Amino acid sequence: MTDILVVGSFGQVGNELMDGAFSRGVTVYGCDRDGCDITDPASVESLVAQHLPAVIVNAAAYTAVDKAESEAEFAFAINRDGPANLARVAARHGAALLHISTDYVFDGAKPGPYLESDPVKPLGIYGRSKEAGEVMIRAALERHVILRTAWVFGRHGQNFVKTMLRLGSERSELKVVADQLGCPTPARAIALALATIAERILADRDAAAYGTFHFVGTPPITWHGFAEAIFAIAARHGRPAPIVHAIGTADYPTPARRPANSVLSTAALEARYAIQPPDWRAELERVVEAVLGGLVA
16 A cells, blocks of 8 residues: 555656655655556556555646647646546545646636635636636545645746746847736645645544645746846856846737736635745745756756
């Protein structure tokens, strides 16, 4: 038997989960798409039956926001059907499920931070597919935690930080959207939050808090401000620091619409699990140093 089963272990958060996020003595098994196709119920059943985990962490997702507009079937297969399969199998085997969702379930029209109880209204296929995954989990499994997060960045995988550093090495000037507000969230912090929740469930399943929670970094910032923070660190390491021009969303059309306000309130998670929102600026230093040093893929 395994304490924790991590699905999607090669992604941004999955890598961090497998890299010492859990306490010593907790047994963890990780697999990616080669080890389990979450869109295939039989594949999920086989994996869970083999390891009999107490907690399943789903870190697998389709996250190509713009590409999803032309790949809706694929996005829904991974973001809706995959979580549904995991939840149904977890229910049959008595396991709890932790699942990562997104700020994109909201339309961004609210002037303040979003609460877990606020109505969802996704603007695009990606957000709709993630919302559908949430609905399927709630319908299939009582013991679940859906952790909505936003603007994820880290040492592994593709993200905004890596894109900016690559473009900054190629161009002397960049244009970045300045009218979308959100909360950059370190993948490492998400992994540690999930580990805390999972270990609380392991300690006492009945006393754990289940449901939907928000977890994002602090303080809120625009994409333009985030880019400037990235290049300020890069400059201290002797790397090019391009001029970053602030533009509006209308000046940078994309296939998928994005919420103007992606700020999420983390008060519920703080109250139920004593997990504090991370200051993304400290982790950004480490991530930029790692990327510039060629220490990550």
